[in-house]
Amino acid sequence: MATDVITLITKDHRTVESLFERLKKQQGDQKATVAELHALLIAHARAEEDRVYPGIDAHHSVEEHKQAEILLDALVRSQPGTPEFRKTLEELITSVTHHVEEEESKILPALKKSAGEKRLKELGKAFQERRAEELKALSVPKQAKPTGVPKQAKPSGATRAELYEQAQKADIPGRSQMGKEELAEALRHAKS
CATH class of the missing domain: 1.20.1440 (de novo design (two linked rop proteins))
Structure with missing residues (x-):
């Protein structure tokens, strides 16, 4: 990159x-x-x-x-x-x-x-x-993550802008058209 x-x-x-x-x-x-x-x-x-x-x-x-x-x-x-x-x-x-x-x-x-x-x-x-x-x-301050929830099920505390920047660094295609949840999911897949 x-x-x-x-x-x-x-x-x-x-x-x-x-x-x-x-x-x-x-x-x-x-x-x-x-x-x-x-x-x-x-x-x-x-x-x-x-x-x-x-x-x-x-x-x-x-x-x-x-x-x-x-x-x-x-x-x-x-x-x-x-x-x-x-x-x-x-x-x-x-x-x-x-x-x-x-x-x-x-x-x-x-x-x-x-x-x-x-x-x-x-x-x-x-x-x-x-x-x-x-x-x-x-960015909006991150909210505390709920306890007792598996890591994948916890809501992302990152803003869409932060997730977009991570997706940009990971060179995820189509990222500019993705919403916050889609970006979070694409980043999870890119890391696995």
Whole structure:
């Protein structure tokens, strides 16, 4: 599995795009998908700002992150299915799509050109670590597991975002379309 920062960032971009598709098509639990999108975009932005952007000219990208955060907060507060939700979602998709296109056509190619393979892997590791910290901080606190229940039957205390990240590391196909329980099941099978 590639661990260079460019691959990791573009992988997140594709995940965000699949979450947008789910929201546009009104598939699954919309509130849960919005929560997952919120956690992923915030963690991704913080990791880029703290670990990737220092040393490169990315002021404009930081401004785009701030704009996306404002729209994300509005989306979290709005009710799925309402005109406000749809309008905010469209604005967020437009904003993030513009940012992704700019990042993938200008910033990442410039970074690839200026940094060697070793540096890209170092940045990838730093990006992953910072992203994981943010995802952990943004997740719902884990509930205590009930006692006396066999290990496989205990509900997973991990959030869907955490399970998704584990599935990403395990390279489980179709993970972006899976719900929390499906991810947990796929991870159990991958480990056995």
